[in-house]
Amino acid sequence: xxxxxxxxxxxxxxxxxxxxxxxxxxxxxxxxxxxxxxxxxxxxxxxxxxxxxxxxxxxxxxxxxxxxxxxxxxxxxxxxxxxxxxxxxxxxx
Numbered sequence: 001x002x003x004x005x006x007x008x009x010x011x012x013x014x015x016x017x018x019x020x021x022x023x024x025x026x027x028x029x030x031x032x033x034x035x036x037x038x039x040x041x042x043x044x045x046x047x048x049x050x051x052x053x054x055x056x057x058x059x060x061x062x063x064x065x066x067x068x069x070x071x072x073x074x075x076x077x078x079x080x081x082x083x084x085x086x087x088x089x090x091x092x093x
Contacts, residue, residue, distance in 0.1 A: 003093040004066040006056040006074065007043070010083040015049045024082040025052050031080070032056070036073050052083065063092060 010028075015021040025042055032040050037058070044053035056073055060066040070090055078085050 002060050002063045002066050004058045004060070004070045004090065005093070006070050006088060006090045008054045008056065008074070008077055008085065009087040010052045010054065010077070011086050012050050012052060012083050014082065018047070018049050021049050021052060024080075025054070028054070028077060028080050028083060032073055032076060035076065036069060038069070038073060066092065 010025075012021050012024050015024065029040050029042070032038065038056050039058070040054060040056045042052055043055035045051040054077075056070065058066050058069055060069075067090075074085075074088060074090075077083075
């Protein structure tokens with residue numbers, strides 16, 4: 001069993017309020033969850049209006065498949081409007 005874990009740090013420069021931030025984060029979470037079989041949640045910087053940290057995880061029996069899927073998730077997040085990818089970390093257990 002392979003568990004892929006990714007942490008993604010985003011900047012939301014146009015967010016003037018937490019409500020603006022949450023609208024962008026919800027949109028990203030919904031798109032990722034709809035297109036991929038992963039778990040995704042906002043895990044840190046909850047009260048910072050221009051920063052979002054998302055945790056994404058996936059379980060599978062093939063490490064190559066899990067890595068490719070998380071790479072595709074990362075590419076989708078990179079292409080999302082309203083947020084800029086600042087940093088990410090990916091680990092496998």
